[in-house]
Amino acid sequence: MSLYKDQTLKEAVLNLPQKEKDKLLIRLINKDKMLVKQLHYELLEDELDLEDRITDLKNRLDRHFELAQASIKNLPMYSNYKQLHAYLRQASGLVNEHEKITKDKFSVVECRLIILEDAFDLFPRLFEPSALAPALKLQKYVQGRIKNAMTSFDKLHEDLQFDLQDQMTRVIDFAHDHSL
Known part of the structure; x- marks a missing residue:
């Protein structure tokens, strides 16, 4: 009640x-x-603590993707799609928690783009066209993450957008090239 x-x-x-x-x-x-x-x-906490939190989040994401790279092969196989999907969801959870606590829009967009870039760089073959259900589920999830990142990016001030423009362009280009 x-x-x-x-x-x-x-x-x-x-x-x-x-x-x-x-x-x-x-x-x-x-x-x-x-x-x-x-x-x-x-x-x-103050601005210095926010910088520490952002650095800590980026380090956690780096370690997260190191683990992903060690356990997931860049081969279009059922289990690899499922594992990458799980790793991406966990990484997004870290960013979501950071967002709920700090409400810092710039670092959230930056970290969401880092997640997408790392996934695309480390596992490009898992984003090639496939008829496997886990591949389709992964692609749909990534499409949602891209849309979310773009929406948040568009809400940023243009000076902040300029700082993230290269990352956003790489993500959009990869998505376009792989029909995501």
């Missing part, structure tokens, strides 16, 4: 003594790990 649907409960909570409200707030915050991370970032 939502607090907004039950006005009497809402009023009762608002009328609690400040000490009781603080205790309840702390208990509720501890139940949501993402909220704890968001609050930590908003209340305790």
